[in-house]
Amino acid sequence: MAAGDPADRILAVVRAIPRGEVAGYGEVARRAGLPGRARWVARLLAASDDPALPWHRVVRSDGRIAFPAGSEAWREQARRLGADGVRLAGGRVRVARTEHSLDAEVWGPA
DNA sequence: GCTGTGACTCCTT
DNA sequence: AAAGGAGCCACAG
Numbered sequence: 001m002a003a004g005d006p007a008d009r010i011l012a013v014v015r016a017i018p019r020g021e022v023a024g025y026g027e028v029a030r031r032a033g034l035p036g037r038a039r040w041v042a043r044l045l046a047a048s049d050d051p052a053l054p055w056h057r058v059v060r061s062d063g064r065i066a067f068p069a070g071s072e073a074w075r076e077q078a079r080r081l082g083a084d085g086v087r088l089a090g091g092r093v094r095v096a097r098t099e100h101s102l103d104a105e106v107w108g109p110a
Numbered sequence: 111g112c113t114g115t116g117a118c119t120c121c122t123t
Numbered sequence: 124a125a126a127g128g129a130g131c132c133a134c135a136g
Contacts, residue, residue: 046116062119
């Protein structure tokens with residue numbers, strides 16, 4: 001069965017992103033149990049022909065769209081995000097920082 | 111089978 | 124805060 005295919009797991013994680021929210025490439029890869037394969041996630045999204053795949057909800061770790069700013073693909077993703085209710089500030093997705101730092105994970109909040 | 115490339119990420123200046 | 128460089132993995136030539 002193809003249930004163990006890492007590619008399928010990655011696509012499943014992308015489909016699981018709720019409307020109005022975004023996730024980073026690395027975050028998606030980690031959720032799929034494949035840490036460090038952020039680039040693979042990007043390649044999968046490009047290779048996937050599933051129109052129902054919410055690829056536009058996947059952004060870089062900075063909260064920025066991965067396409068060159070101003071490009072057609074960039075505007076397409078920005079448009080879809082806006083349709084999802086995601087606010088864009090200066091080409092940057094309104095994300096609460098880059099998730100959290102490792103120090104905060106280990107040491108906890110001051 | 112080695113080299114180059116990219117919808118990435120992290121650390122150091 | 125912004126810029127540069129190294130590390131990373133899958134795929135095409």
